[in-house]
Amino acid sequence: MVQIALFLGCLIPNRYPGIEMATKLCLSKLGIDVTDLRGASCCPAPGVFRSFDSPTWLTVAGRNLALGEEMQRDLLTICNGCFGSLADANRTLKEREDLRKKTNVHLQMINHQFKGTIDVRHIAEFLYSDIGPKTIKESIEKTLALKVAVHYGCHLIKPSMERGLGSFERPHFFDEIVEATGAKSIEYPDKMECCGAGGGMRSGFKERSLAMAEHKLSKIKEAGVDCIVNACPFCHMQMDHGQQEIEKTFGKAYNIPVLHYSQLLGLALGFTPEKLGIHLNAIKNQEFEEKLASSIEV
Amino acid sequence: MNKNNVQEQLKEVGIDILKCMQCGMCSGSCPSGRHTSLNVRRLIRHACKNPDVLRKKELWMCTTCYNCQERCPRNINIVDAILKIRTIAAHEGMILAEHRHVIKLLIEYGHAVPIDEMSMNKREQLGLERLPETVHKYPEALEEIKTLLKSCNLDKILDHDS
Numbered sequence: 265m266v267q268i269a270l271f272l273g274c275l276i277p278n279r280y281p282g283i284e285m286a287t288k289l290c291l292s293k294l295g296i297d298v299t300d301l302r303g304a305s306c307c308p309a310p311g312v313f314r315s316f317d318s319p320t321w322l323t324v325a326g327r328n329l330a331l332g333e334e335m336q337r338d339l340l341t342i343c344n345g346c347f348g349s350l351a352d353a354n355r356t357l358k359e360r361e362d363l364r365k366k367t368n369v370h371l372q373m374i375n376h377q378f379k380g381t382i383d384v385r386h387i388a389e390f391l392y393s394d395i396g397p398k399t400i401k402e403s404i405e406k407t408l409a410l411k412v413a414v415h416y417g418c419h420l421i422k423p424s425m426e427r428g429l430g431s432f433e434r435p436h437f438f439d440e441i442v443e444a445t446g447a448k449s450i451e452y453p454d455k456m457e458c459c460g461a462g463g464g465m466r467s468g469f470k471e472r473s474l475a476m477a478e479h480k481l482s483k484i485k486e487a488g489v490d491c492i493v494n495a496c497p498f499c500h501m502q503m504d505h506g507q508q509e510i511e512k513t514f515g516k517a518y519n520i521p522v523l524h525y526s527q528l529l530g531l532a533l534g535f536t537p538e539k540l541g542i543h544l545n546a547i548k549n550q551e552f553e554e555k556l557a558s559s560i561e562v
Numbered sequence: 563m564n565k566n567n568v569q570e571q572l573k574e575v576g577i578d579i580l581k582c583m584q585c586g587m588c589s590g591s592c593p594s595g596r597h598t599s600l601n602v603r604r605l606i607r608h609a610c611k612n613p614d615v616l617r618k619k620e621l622w623m624c625t626t627c628y629n630c631q632e633r634c635p636r637n638i639n640i641v642d643a644i645l646k647i648r649t650i651a652a653h654e655g656m657i658l659a660e661h662r663h664v665i666k667l668l669i670e671y672g673h674a675v676p677i678d679e680m681s682m683n684k685r686e687q688l689g690l691e692r693l694p695e696t697v698h699k700y701p702e703a704l705e706e707i708k709t710l711l712k713s714c715n716l717d718k719i720l721d722h723d724s
Contacts, residue, residue, distance in 0.1 A: 272694055274673040281685040281688055285688045285689070304703075305672040317649060318645075373710070374709050418626070454593075458625045463622075463625040472594075475597040479597070539688075
């Protein structure tokens with residue numbers, strides 16, 4: 265049985281707990297032994313903390329990584345920010361002895377040590393590589409008759425040299441696990457474009473950050489889909505809660521439902537939208553809810 | 563302000579922005595630049611010669627999407643350069659009030675986005691515990707974060723006048 269430690273981060277447990285629930289339900293149903301990384305903190309958020317002070321970023325990330333090492337489990341992230349931050353910190357601390365030593369001086373104060381014995385994974389690439397679209401397809405109980413706009417988000421695939429997940433211009437692995445649920449991934453212009461939330465933009469320049477999201481939403485709307493599927497709660501918040509902010513700021517209403525991949529997979533594995541926290545999203549779309557209720561059973 | 567120029571400090575961490583040929587691939591690839599005054603090509607040119615790049619608000623308009631870095635024909639790690647320039651700026655007290663707030667949240671709660679009452683209710687509604695298995699639930703774990711942040715002197719960044 266695959267064993268993994270779930271790294272929750274901030275936004276999922278503290279703003280979108282439906283994604284936490286959906287992830288736990290899906291992984292258990294797929295026969296994965298998943299347990300929370302107890303006592304974890306912020307990853308810490310790469311756009312801001314890595315900007316401010318790299319040693320602090322490495323040290324706090326180093327503690328989260330050390331917790332996983334102590335459990336002898338790889339860390340599974342469900343957020344692109346956590347993935348980018350922890351994977352980059354893990355690689356840096358493994359490769360750079362000088363930085364590892366400096367970080368461990370801090371960690372020794374709290375009786376932890378970074379050794380470099382585990383890997384950091386992201387749920388999208390983990391499900392694609394270790395479980396595979398074929399197994400997912402065989403595991404589903406409901407074929408989802410949905411047209412989906414897949415949003416990868418930036419830090420899942422870039423910097424591509426470090427991530428090693430293939431083309432950053434036209435990747436396909438995420439689309440494949442989406443389509444394993446029966447849903448159809450619809451192509452749309454600027455599919456690989458940023459949602460506008462990262463790097464401290466959403467907190468620092470809210471209105472411009474929303475303008476970026478609005479551009480993306482307009483392309484998705486034109487493509488004609490039932491929902492957006494992402495793999496990151498920051499993109500999720502920007503595109504879900506962001507739609508309400510966009511309506512207030514620019515007077516444009518999109519009303520496009522937004523799901524994290526765990527929630528889409530959860531639907532296909534037979535869980536109800538309520539169980540997966542889909543009704544707790546900011547966007548309520550009755551047409552979509554009716555469609556979910558009538559999705560074809562296998 | 564550190565009189566040493568920014569370009570030299572970047573060189574020390576292995577980023578040579580003088581390799582830039584000003585082709586504009588970066589600004590052409592920049593999703594933020596379509597909606598903001600950020601022009602990455604100009605920002606890099608500025609950083610090559612002028613330390614007042616530290617004061618540019620555009621420095622903070624990068625979402626770190628990495629398009630520019632991926633596509634740069636001169637293989638300049640542009641996002642890494644921007645992050646490094648931000649670090650120099652932050653250590654000289656040039657940091658947005660909103661970002662100062664995020665630092666305070668991490669220092670106090672161990673989360674950049676701490677839990678609130680509404681989200682605790684949502685958790686309960688889903689059948690999850692009100693507090694997640696993070697530093698929120700374990701005070702001794704939060705103490706560890708506070709010890710680390712103190713040891714790293716993160717609060718020093720907040721000492722500067724805004």
